[in-house]
Amino acid sequence: MRTQPLTAEAFAPFGDVLDCAGAPDKMINEGLCGRFHDRAQLDFADGRAGISLFQAEPRSLPYTLTLVERHPEGSQAFIPMSFEPFLVICAQDLGDTPGEIVAFETAPGQAINFHRGTWHGVLTPLHAPGLFAVVDRIGPGANLEEFRLAEPVLIERG
Numbered sequence: 001m002r003t004q005p006l007t008a009e010a011f012a013p014f015g016d017v018l019d020c021a022g023a024p025d026k027m028i029n030e031g032l033c034g035r036f037h038d039r040a041q042l043d044f045a046d047g048r049a050g051i052s053l054f055q056a057e058p059r060s061l062p063y064t065l066t067l068v069e070r071h072p073e074g075s076q077a078f079i080p081m082s083f084e085p086f087l088v089i090c091a092q093d094l095g096d097t098p099g100e101i102v103a104f105e106t107a108p109g110q111a112i113n114f115h116r117g118t119w120h121g122v123l124t125p126l127h128a129p130g131l132f133a134v135v136d137r138i139g140p141g142a143n144l145e146e147f148r149l150a151e152p153v154l155i156e157r158g
């Protein structure tokens, strides 16, 4: 299957796109900063928000996907700390199992937030340095379900 450009509309079933598209919601700091306010649906059931840094190995396209995962107790945001695009993989939810895989390539300056329970591929940079801030749930109990695909899915550039 092939990647598609990340847009808020196409990603809406899976989560939020964070970018500075359009006009800011408000100008702050004496008019020197545009605030794109409250742009993600965060959820940290029975826990709290945490900010972690991920230093991930870059991958290449074509990319062979063998596993997806989800976090039933919380949302998870991937915020690149570079201006490099990255690969975002999701799957529709069929209840206990993931459905069709959908793959996006971000534009520079875009970040994403997976909604609670969204099936997704793990953090997948396409270029070094692979450095991301990740905002997700810190709390008790399990918050990771993994699903190994019956057949690997080859993801190619769209």
Ligand SMILES: NC(=O)N[C@@H](O)C(=O)O
Pocket: 069, 076, 120, 121, 122, 123
């Ligand atoms: N396991 C972990 O902290 N990261 C994954 O959830 C991921 O989506 O990369």
Ligand code: NI
Pocket: 069, 070, 071, 076, 120, 121, 122
């Ligand atoms: Ni995850």
